[in-house]
Amino acid sequence: MSDYLARTTHILRRIDELAAISEDATGATVTRRFGTPAFVRGRDLVQRWFEAAGLEVRLDGIGNLRGRLASQRPGAKTFVLASHIDTVVNAGKYDGPLGVLMGLDLVERISQQGIALPFHIELMAFSDEEGVRFHTTYLGSKVVTGAFEPTLLQRADADGITLAQAIAEMGGNAATLATDALPADEWLGYFELHIEQGPVLWDNKVPIALVTAIAGQQRVELTWQGMAGHAGTVPMAMRQDALAATAEFVLAAEAFALGHGRGLVATVGQLRIPYAASNVIPGQVVHSFDLRSPDADQLAAAYAELQAEAKAIATRRGLDLDWQLVQYTAPVACDLGLNRLLGQAIAASGHAVVGLVSGAGHDAVPASAVAPATMAFIRCYKGISHNPLENVEAADVAAALEVAERFLLELKIKNEELKMA
Known part of the structure; x- marks a missing residue:
């Protein structure tokens, strides 16, 4: 566990560094809405971390940051690790970015250890999940899954700026949105780490749970x-x-x-x-x-x-x-096969296997339309979220990191066995 705690310290240091970038010039609150200068500065910082990890990095037309760890296996499919880096107004530090930066740590460790995967991993930092600026959620993941609706480009924010204008102002390209999707036949699955945003894990002193469905x-x-x-x-x-x-x-x-x-x-x-x-x-x-x-x-x-x-x-x-x-x-059920592997990883790490329904929406919703999708929830302080009081304990993040690493290795073994069958 000491290794996971050391890695967690590094992750949380990055969380603090990212949280210092905000639309609030005083730094008193965290606000990084889609397409704003603060959002772009924050994404640029995360991009530098992606590049330092040796990933194949690109920005797509909607401003998603995408880092690829390629498999050498011919015909390999892509397993997506993802969360978002936009925030609500007056937000906490962890909703979204924690999942991205934990995913980066996992990919870095796989790369450092020279583990040969039978699938590609694509780590994604979605540009808009919260939907604060244009009042529609999942803009980033809808582009990746091919579900983006072009009529949304004419939707305007409170200042009269359309989504198309916002994309152009942040250096994106609305013309590529249709081709930025990862084709459905190339997906292996989707996995997201996220704070619970509810009190169940906190009250029961459980560090991690698997998500069974999303409201x-x-x-x-x-x-x-x-x-x-x-x-x-x-x-x-x-x-x-x-x-x-x-x-x-x-x-x-x-x-x-x-x-x-x-x-x-x-x-x-x-x-x-x-x-x-x-x-x-x-x-x-x-x-x-x-x-x-x-x-x-x-x-x-x-x-x-x-x-x-x-x-x-x-x-x-x-x-x-x-x-x-x-x-x-519509409500979404998480994939039973991936949840079985995730449950095994939780049990093998010494924790009770707890299943929760998410009342909050997540990018796993559009992902589930094209691929098997699941999530893991991490305990957060009193279940508080969308609030500056949002917080996590290092021991819980470390426990979730261990579970996620076991889960990816179990997924590797399963897919190697399928190839040999």
């Missing part, structure tokens, strides 16, 4: 259109208050999710009031709505019921409502 999600943008007016002169019973309607919907969604359970969660995390003032009745409110469940039927039923509830609120209050579905992602 589906629907992201919606709602616009409530009422009538702005003077806060002192319009009687309460005569108002068309868009913010009051929004508040009613937020509480209705919360109550619905609390009442239905089984992994259903509902969140309004972003809200905008145009022309807001303390003495003006809000005439318009635009806000996000994020609905998730590991059960596809439950997700669909909840979506329909909450949309109907929003329309009923608008009717009662005399408002117009625009309900726009921004993104739909």
Whole structure:
């Protein structure tokens, strides 16, 4: 374990170095949204680490950083190790980058030891998983898996900059996105290391778990259109208050999710009031709505019921409502074969084999459409994520590093046996 702890110290030192690069000039918070100058500086740093490890390195059109450790075996397929290096606003250090830098350590060790693999490894640092800037997740992994939708190029951020413009400004190339995909017949599988972003492992003092499934999600943008007016002169019973309607919907969604359970969660995390003032009745409110469940039927039923509830609120209050579905992602089950190998690696490393469903979305979702995919969760401090308090313990990272190394070696042995059969 001492070797893994020493390697972990190196990984965490790199995490700190990357976290020092932020859109916040004071360095007080970590923010690296897709395509921003801070994102590019951070990616350039990680690229230097990829190159120093001796990988075949390239940037694709969407800005994904891709490092290849090539197999000498003819006809070898590609096993992808990946996570993302973009962040939410006011983020923690570990969501995404930890998986990339642990993957880099694993590839470095394989290369240093001269281990001959029967498959290529492609280590990927995805440029956009969080979807903060353009309100759509998985831009990076959708390009790699061939699922990118060209219509997204015209989507604009809050400053009116389109995705196509952002790609050009960061030195990418929208014209190559269709050819940047790794063809489906060349994939062997996908593996991602990630902090849990939940409290189960922390509360149970378990360092690592295998992910059995990833919840589906629907992201919606709602616009409530009422009538702005003077806060002192319009009687309460005569108002068309868009913010009051929004508040009613937020509480209705919360109550619905609390009442239905089984992994259903509902969140309004972003809200905008145009022309807001303390003495003006809000005439318009635009806000996000994020609905998730590991059960596809439950997700669909909840979506329909909450949309109907929003329309009923608008009717009662005399408002117009625009309900726009921004993104739909179906629930995903992780690959049973890869999970069997991962479970064996966890047990061989002396840990209980714990399976968890991920409520958070991950790049494993688009990857699962083209290849067997799985993930391992690493315990994080109190399950806190998307928050500067996000943290990990070195012993847990070291334990996960050992498990991941065993997993890759088991995968090597399995594929060598298949070739000989």
